[in-house]
Amino acid sequence: MTQLRETVIPAGIPLVASPSTSRAQRIYRYFRRNPALIAGLVMLFLLVFSWVVGSLATEPTDARPLSYRPSQPPSAEHWLGTDRLGKDILAVMVEGVPLTLRIGITAGAIGVLIGTFLAFFSGYYGGALDAFVKSTVDILRTVPPLLVLIVIAISIPGNISVNAMALIVAALAWLDPTRLLRSQVLVIKQQPYVEMARFTGMSGPEIIIKEMMPNLMPYIVSTFVLAVSSGILASIGLEALGLGPFEANTLGMTIYWNIWYGSLLNGWWWWWVPPIFIIVYLSIGLFLVSQGLDEWANPRLRRSV
Amino acid sequence: MTFEYLIKRIGQFFIVAFVAASINFFFPRITGQDPIQQKLAQLQLQGVGTNSEDIKGLIETYNRKFGLDQPLWRQYLTYLGDTARLDFGQSISNYPATVLSMLRQAIPWSVGLLTTATLISFVIGTLIGALIVWGKAPWILRVVFPAFFVFSAVPFYLMGIILLYIFAFQLNIFPLFGGYSAERIPEFSLSFWLDVAEHALLPAASIVLAQIGFWALGMRSMMVTIQGEDYMLQAEAKGLKGPRIFFRYAMRNAILPQITGLALTLGTIISGAILVEVVFGYPGVGTVLRNAIQGFDWFVLQGVVFMIIITVAFTMLIIDLIYPWLDPRISYRRD
Numbered sequence: 001m002t003q004l005r006e007t008v009i010p011a012g013i014p015l016v017a018s019p020s021t022s023r024a025q026r027i028y029r030y031f032r033r034n035p036a037l038i039a040g041l042v043m044l045f046l047l048v049f050s051w052v053v054g055s056l057a058t059e060p061t062d063a064r065p066l067s068y069r070p071s072q073p074p075s076a077e078h079w080l081g082t083d084r085l086g087k088d089i090l091a092v093m094v095e096g097v098p099l100t101l102r103i104g105i106t107a108g109a110i111g112v113l114i115g116t117f118l119a120f121f122s123g124y125y126g127g128a129l130d131a132f133v134k135s136t137v138d139i140l141r142t143v144p145p146l147l148v149l150i151v152i153a154i155s156i157p158g159n160i161s162v163n164a165m166a167l168i169v170a171a172l173a174w175l176d177p178t179r180l181l182r183s184q185v186l187v188i189k190q191q192p193y194v195e196m197a198r199f200t201g202m203s204g205p206e207i208i209i210k211e212m213m214p215n216l217m218p219y220i221v222s223t224f225v226l227a228v229s230s231g232i233l234a235s236i237g238l239e240a241l242g243l244g245p246f247e248a249n250t251l252g253m254t255i256y257w258n259i260w261y262g263s264l265l266n267g268w269w270w271w272w273v274p275p276i277f278i279i280v281y282l283s284i285g286l287f288l289v290s291q292g293l294d295e296w297a298n299p300r301l302r303r304s305v
Numbered sequence: 306m307t308f309e310y311l312i313k314r315i316g317q318f319f320i321v322a323f324v325a326a327s328i329n330f331f332f333p334r335i336t337g338q339d340p341i342q343q344k345l346a347q348l349q350l351q352g353v354g355t356n357s358e359d360i361k362g363l364i365e366t367y368n369r370k371f372g373l374d375q376p377l378w379r380q381y382l383t384y385l386g387d388t389a390r391l392d393f394g395q396s397i398s399n400y401p402a403t404v405l406s407m408l409r410q411a412i413p414w415s416v417g418l419l420t421t422a423t424l425i426s427f428v429i430g431t432l433i434g435a436l437i438v439w440g441k442a443p444w445i446l447r448v449v450f451p452a453f454f455v456f457s458a459v460p461f462y463l464m465g466i467i468l469l470y471i472f473a474f475q476l477n478i479f480p481l482f483g484g485y486s487a488e489r490i491p492e493f494s495l496s497f498w499l500d501v502a503e504h505a506l507l508p509a510a511s512i513v514l515a516q517i518g519f520w521a522l523g524m525r526s527m528m529v530t531i532q533g534e535d536y537m538l539q540a541e542a543k544g545l546k547g548p549r550i551f552f553r554y555a556m557r558n559a560i561l562p563q564i565t566g567l568a569l570t571l572g573t574i575i576s577g578a579i580l581v582e583v584v585f586g587y588p589g590v591g592t593v594l595r596n597a598i599q600g601f602d603w604f605v606l607q608g609v610v611f612m613i614i615i616t617v618a619f620t621m622l623i624i625d626l627i628y629p630w631l632d633p634r635i636s637y638r639r640d
Contacts, residue, residue, distance in 0.1 A: 241580070263566060
């Protein structure tokens, strides 16, 4: 739901403070001005930290079915209890978080790579290519993404692997990056330094890679974080519907088994609370990071409310 | 609005319809095998669920309908023709119910739930966003506002599971499941409508909570933009009363981009609402879709996907066409 603001990057506002202050000081001041970024990074760091603690406290084999007595509430032995299938829930989370992140990061990376390529080349060269990219993105944007992903996922014969899951989600992950980055490319294309580069005889690809991309790097990173987040949510949505890697303990498959066994009605709160908490926590953390990066990419936002 | 724009926009609608139908046709065949046929054959071997005579009938219908002995392009044309007539075939799990009849039952539930929830969150969110900038917001709103902002990053259905646990399971205030009580027969009576409303409240609330932040945020940034406009200054200079400036001058101008926002996020909202229906077992399109996925009821799945995409595209077409009427500053010219 959240979208990057498609605002203009103003010319002539220095991104770096005067060189008289030390680097550490500048970084410190920057973070103080940008609490969203620091809050998001701290949240993600805490998640990594608790993952390390969790992985020390469990064995990977604890996440296999029939390891323990099923449906036991949290205890000293099983910090998060066990599920209906007899898995230790902490071990399931320790296995699931990296898997889900892998799906999101792979899909986000593919999406941003394709999106960056399309946005820069179509935005810079314009013409028929640009018109085609623009109308394709406009038309595909009007289609509810989950439905297309469902059709793709169900067309895959046999079991879906974690990597296949990432590719399925990547099928639409390039849409938002293309749209967001293209609008930025259209703006900076007009800037004097790009025209200057053109006059000095640099070729199109050279200008794109050497001049425009470095300038939009913060924006590309922020788009990537958003793409990872929406990739994670898309994969969880598919998995909750039963279109996922059945043998893997991803967060979304845990939600699926929860719905399947009616854990809510059975009062097994310790089973559904951890995956939901982690998903909500992760999406808020990524959301804050992308907001913070957005502000970094676009300093004019600082001055608005 | 120019005639040219009208034609272009309607053309775009048909392209979406065509793309949606083509996705449905080509994706199952992209791997070189036909999962539908495989599944049907498998069902016939197992003889589970529906009886094998029915499945034989289905396979025959499937073969005849898609003319599997025919070349691919002819299968495709037949398929497009059927889709244009909304003939999606019959359900595998609920043979011989047609897909269209199942959709006809489910659509009113989904449309009712989603329209109400979206309207409520649109109105509340827009008001909150406007009030925050106006500086007349009660302090409680200022405290709660960042929370809504964060909620907008949380998917609807996860919000739904949490609400379901608190209000239906723990506090027992609302029903746990379904669109109306099991012992009731759908009828036009006040008590039935109240029952429906009671069941719809939690799913609607989870959609509303997750959406408010989005609307409030959009409205807030628009209100900030228009506060510096000359007509605002003039309204103040004329000595108009606060509420009049707020509603007639500020909100009226700031609300227009929100409508574009509605059109652009409709697809995402619907994706979320499908999963909310699954969580609450709501008798709408989302639940039909979930059952179709789990039973590999291919024809139902295709029908649901196509109908939702068409409905969204059509709604966006309508919004786009009435927009210049709402905002006379917009004139559609060639770009």
